[in-house]
Each structure stands twice: as structure tokens, then as C-alpha cells.
Amino acid sequence: MMQRQSPTAALEGLLVPKIDHIDLVTVKLPFVAPFGTSVYTWTDKEAMLMRLESGGVVAWSECVSDPDPFYFYETNATARHIIKDFLMPLVEPGQTIGALEGRFRHARGHGMAKATIENGLLILIALQKSVPLHGLMGRPAKKIMSGLSIGLKETPAELLAAVEHAVARGYHRVKMKVKKGQDVDWVRAVRERFPAVKLMVDANGDYSLADTDRLRQLDAFDLMMIEQPLSYSDIYEHSLLQKEMKTAICLDESIHSLADAAAAIALGACRIVNIKQGRVGGLMESMRIAQYCAGQGVGVWSGGMDETGIGRAVNIHLQTAEGFTLPGDTSETANYFDEDIAAPPVVLGPGGWIDIPQGPGLGVQVVPDRILKRAIRWERLR
Ligand code: OSB
Ligand code: MG
Numbered sequence: 431m432m433q434r435q436s437p438t439a440a441l442e443g444l445l446v447p448k449i450d451h452i453d454l455v456t457v458k459l460p461f462v463a464p465f466g467t468s469v470y471t472w473t474d475k476e477a478m479l480m481r482l483e484s485g486g487v488v489a490w491s492e493c494v495s496d497p498d499p500f501y502f503y504e505t506n507a508t509a510r511h512i513i514k515d516f517l518m519p520l521v522e523p524g525q526t527i528g529a530l531e532g533r534f535r536h537a538r539g540h541g542m543a544k545a546t547i548e549n550g551l552l553i554l555i556a557l558q559k560s561v562p563l564h565g566l567m568g569r570p571a572k573k574i575m576s577g578l579s580i581g582l583k584e585t586p587a588e589l590l591a592a593v594e595h596a597v598a599r600g601y602h603r604v605k606m607k608v609k610k611g612q613d614v615d616w617v618r619a620v621r622e623r624f625p626a627v628k629l630m631v632d633a634n635g636d637y638s639l640a641d642t643d644r645l646r647q648l649d650a651f652d653l654m655m656i657e658q659p660l661s662y663s664d665i666y667e668h669s670l671l672q673k674e675m676k677t678a679i680c681l682d683e684s685i686h687s688l689a690d691a692a693a694a695i696a697l698g699a700c701r702i703v704n705i706k707q708g709r710v711g712g713l714m715e716s717m718r719i720a721q722y723c724a725g726q727g728v729g730v731w732s733g734g735m736d737e738t739g740i741g742r743a744v745n746i747h748l749q750t751a752e753g754f755t756l757p758g759d760t761s762e763t764a765n766y767f768d769e770d771i772a773a774p775p776v777v778l779g780p781g782g783w784i785d786i787p788q789g790p791g792l793g794v795q796v797v798p799d800r801i802l803k804r805a806i807r808w809e810r811l812r
Contacts, residue, residue, distance in 0.1 A: 596627075
């Protein structure tokens, strides 16, 4: 087989700049509508942001954890603890990003905390070099595919209205959340009304193998995939389920690293992987997983965590990397917030495509007044 070049070689060799100030700023933004999943319904986005200041240049990154451990074990509080007490002490100016990543491995797990720092440093370096983040990654600009994640609704009519909106906007695919008892009939209703929409479901781990017969009923609806049907911590049982289902399984919660993705693929546990850059520890591990999956014929897309404009922009830049072949959970800001803390908002262009924000770093501007308005906690670490 052809030896592939490491997708992260350029990033690993970059040097960590001297950091003058580090702040953790928690903002709370109301969602335009509650976001319901099988595990929880969120009404606000409470995001812990990291502000890095170096020689007058300011970079922002976003920790994608929630205040609660309902989707993932990390929380904003654990991320703050791990960042302050274990990770930031390992960051030294002049070391390479690759060496820093190696040091971070000493702390097990906590990928969202690690990603906050790694992404922040890469964004800072991109700003200092006056290049866009995707350029720093060695990737040319391109238009990014769009996808909307529709939360659980109270009634089928509300769900159909949400899908209708997504179709009218031109989204490349629509994902609907499902849970036990709110699944087959709801998917059928959408499929009957929208026979051609590229549709998928996400169960956030609500089912067990005992539900195999019910899950197999979903095979009738020509779904692109079913995301994380079984436990958040399982890989093996998904391999058993995949053998029983025609519909491709996509793993989200179960994948924390390249090694997890390789194990899942070797077992036949999924045919598609959702990469959330925070869940796997940052942009570099995401690029490795995406390239590996592509080499295995496994589809990859970029997941979302209802991010503010900062994390949303990171996910957009990430999708320039090799292997991101499927539309992700990359949607318009207006689905989540009336007023984000960064500008410009993400909007769909003609054909449902998303343009990478122009300019150095992320290409989006954090608006200080909006940070001040939304901040519920501000902690200076240095
Ligand atoms: O499972 O993909 C998920 C949001 C919060 C937690 C978990 C998930 C989601 C989404 C929304 O599906 C993704 C987005 O639009 O950002
Ligand atoms: Mg998911």
C-alpha cells in the first residue's frame, strides 16, 4: 500500500509562542430553541472560552464540553481543572506543538481540555503568521458542506416543519435525533413527506442489542446512517448490530482517538465516523483519524457541539483536511443563536455551501462587547 504522508507534519513542527496572558472566560448564550436529545435537553450554550494573548495578538479557542456530563464525561469544570492544574504547566515557549502533544498524553483522556489549548495555540500561531488556520494546516480553501442536526421535537408536525426549513435553506443533509419510542414512526413521517432528502438519525446511545429488531425497521427508510445507536462507551456491540443492519452505523461518543477509530473499523463496528475535534483531543488527532478512515474506505464528517462562532469556525477549517467526505453538523449560526459572540455568523451560500471565513486565524472576529454581555465567569490564569 502507498505510504501516506503524515497529515499533521507541518503543524507538529510549529513552535509554541511565549504567552503573556491566559484567560478562561465562560459565556452563556440562550439558544433560539431548546435542543433535545435522548440524553438531555439544553436551553443555553454555556461555553468555556480560552483567550491567549501573545505580543499584542489575541487568539480565542472554545472548549466544547458542556456544564454537565450527559453527552460526554468532561464538563466545563473538569476541563478547567485539567487545563489549570495539569496541562498549562506543560506548555513552554519554544517547544514544538508535536512535543507538547506528546507531553499532554501523560494526562489520560480529557481530550476536550487538551483541544482547547492545542487549537488555541494553532489559532494564535496562524494569527501571528497572518495565515488562515486551514493554510497553517497545509490545506487549500474550499467550500464546506452543510448539515443540520434537528433535536427531538414535541410533535411530528414540529419535526416536519424543521425538516422543511432545512430543505428550503438548501442543507446538504438532515439529521434528526431519535430515542426509544420516538423513532420508526417519526422517521417514516419525514421520509414520506421528503422522499429525496438525505436523512440520518442520531440516538446518542439510547438503545441496546435487545432493540435490534426495532433498529432494523429503520433499514426501510434509506438513511445515510444511524449515529451511535448503542452505549456511549461501546464499540464491540456495535459490530454485532452492524452485521444485522443494512444501514451504516456511524460512531460518535465511542471514538476518542485514532486507536478507537482503528479498533472500530477492524471490528466492523461502523462504516462512518463522526469526528468532533474536541472529543478526540484537537485538530491534529482529527486530521489523523480522517486520513486513516479515508484509507480504509470509511466515511468521515465533522460533528458539532452547538458551538459558538469560535468552535463553529474551527470545525469549518478542519473540514478542509483529507478524509472529510460527508456533510457534517455544520449549520447556520441562526439555528442556535440570535446573537453569537463572534462575527460574521455562519450562513449558507448558493447550493447550501459554506464559505470558510476569510482572514488570518479563524477568520471570525470575537466581539468584545458581546463577550462582556454574555460572560458569567472570567478567570485569569496568567
Ligand atoms: O450527538 O452529535 C451529537 C449536540 C450536542 C451534543 C451531542 C450532539 C449534538 C448535535 C448537534 O447533534 C450538533 C450541532 O449542530 O452542533
Ligand atoms: Mg451524535
